[in-house]
Amino acid sequence: MSGFDKLLQFLTTEKVINLDETQWWTLEELRELQEFRLRKMVKYAYNQLPGYRKKFDRAGVSPEQIRSLDDLPKIPMTTREELQNNPEFVNEKLISGTLYTGGSTGTSLKYYESKESGKIRWNAHLRGWFWNGYRPGKRLAVIASAQGIVKEENTLNLSGDMKTENLQKNIEELKKFRPQHLRGYVGSLYILAKYCLDNEISIEGIESIDPISENLYDFQRTTMEKAFNCPVYEEYCCNDGGACAWECGAHEGLHYFMERAIIEDVDGEMVVTDLWNRAMPFIRYKNGDSVIFLDKKCSCGRELPLIKVKGRDNDIIITKNGMISPSFMVHHGMGIETIDHSKTNFRDGIRAVQYVQKPGYILEVNLVKNPWCNNDDIRAFEDKVSSIAEGMSVKINYVSDIPSTKKGKRAFIINEDKDLLHKWKAN
Ligand SMILES: [Zn+2]
Structure with missing residues (x-):
């Protein structure tokens, strides 16, 4: 079945799509998918949520005017402050989960997701992790906090608190557990890697490193790869708005997951439109990060565009x-x-x-x-x-x-x- 046939089938069934298949769709097919979901989401938000209806009316734009991705600039942008504690943007009947942003802005947003949105969020993560060789059941160590907790079998959750006493404790546990994959905050993984190098400690058998949640600099990547003797696969995920991107085995940038959300670069600022979350739609939402689209195709063959993301820089x-x-x-x-x-x-x-x-x-x-x-x-x-x-x-x-x-x-x-x-x- 060709990509277009699959797309047609999808248009009629409306099920959450199979990301294993869509990762090989052409850019054109992926754009069609986005446009279909965009039209649906805009119509739904306008008809069901007074918050969006008012915004659209004020901007003098109707859902019928939004046909393709080229029409996006007609839609007014939405900010985190607007959505904060605002029931006009929420459809309570569709809530299946409550989440919080752990945004490095220091402002927390309580938000909701629908069943479909939760499903595609999880599927997107699985696809991203599969690219670095992870499969559920393989030994995974996570060095983060509660947000990063993985409840799968064979997972060791360590505290991302990297005070020296915890570092030594974490290293002992890691040596005992022998993880095949290592995931964690950039800052925490970097401290661990540097400590291992400085003290000539080696933890054998790690196949990939997956740093999350903060900007990853080249010197941090190099230190991690040297300390654990395996490649780094960068991950970017901002669940409010659904923007996410993962690095594949070609290591040429992060592939933006077009099936979950639309990402726009508006003067360097990342603007996202979630294609699935009807419990609390995010339409042209400024998530606070910046994005650059890389002008090249990945040698892995996937046409999901390559991007570089920059979040906020924070001191320690x-x-x-x-x-x-x-x-x-x-x-x-x-x-x-x-x-x-x-x-x-x-x-x-x-x-x-x-x-x-x-x-x-x-x-x-x-x-x-x-x-x-x-x-x-x-x-x-x-x-x-x-x-x-x-x-x-x-x-x-x-x-x-x-x-x-x-x-x-x-x-x-x-x-x-x-x-x-x-x-x-x-x-
Ligand atoms: Zn690739």
Whole structure:
């Protein structure tokens, strides 16, 4: 059956598509698929969700005017702030799961997904991981926090907290477990890799490394590949909006998964349209990252376009016991299930946070509360931050908004102890 026949079959059945097959579709076929889903999503959102209807009406555009990808610029953009706690963008009847952004903006968005959306999210991950040789059941070690927890068999979940004592503990566990695949936050994997190289520690038998959640720099990739003696496969995933991309075995860039969402480069900013999530549609949503489309075809034969993604750069926090990777701070310092699955429940009460490290191991936290935030939320938050930033003096400032930096960005972590940063980098 040709790609077009499959597409036709899909158009009539409307089932969640088989990503194993569509990865070999031509670019034209993939665009057809996107346009079909786009028309459907726009019509649905306009008719069912007052939030989108108002936006479209204000912009003077009707669903009938959106026929192809070329019509996208007619649709107004949507921001995270607009969607925050706004029932006008949610269809409660279709909710099958609740998620939170662990965005490095320090602002958390509670959002919902439909059954189809959850299914394609999982299938997209599986396809991406298959490219690096992973299969469920193979020994996988994950060095992250609760967001990265994998409940598959043969999985070792380690804390992404990379203080020196935990590093040694993690290494002992890894040696015992002998993982075939290693996944984790860029910052955490890099610290582990550097520690292994510096101390001449080798962990044998790893086939691939899958760094997630932060910008991956060439020096980090090289260090990881050298320390674990295997290739790195970069992963990019931002589930609010459905943008995701994985590196294949040709290592020529990240293939953008066109079947899940449309990604646009609007003056460097990534703008995404989720093609499946009808519980809470994301239409021309600015997810806060930037994207560059690479002007080349991958030698692997897949026509899914190659991109390079850049998220926000964040500083690191350095405690007396080592450093904390930005993603660890994002996931734990914003309140989420802990690695032992005990719930921390303060996340809803907190609208935004910013961490500022001052000289002398002082950690100042700028915190914006939601109106319903209570004392228990604050106490739980303080306890959590104090336990992460062990040995630092933590001071919370209640603010009405996170102050912007000179460049106008709202940084999540700022380290103002330049001497300490310099010493760590030189190490
Ligand atoms: Zn490829």
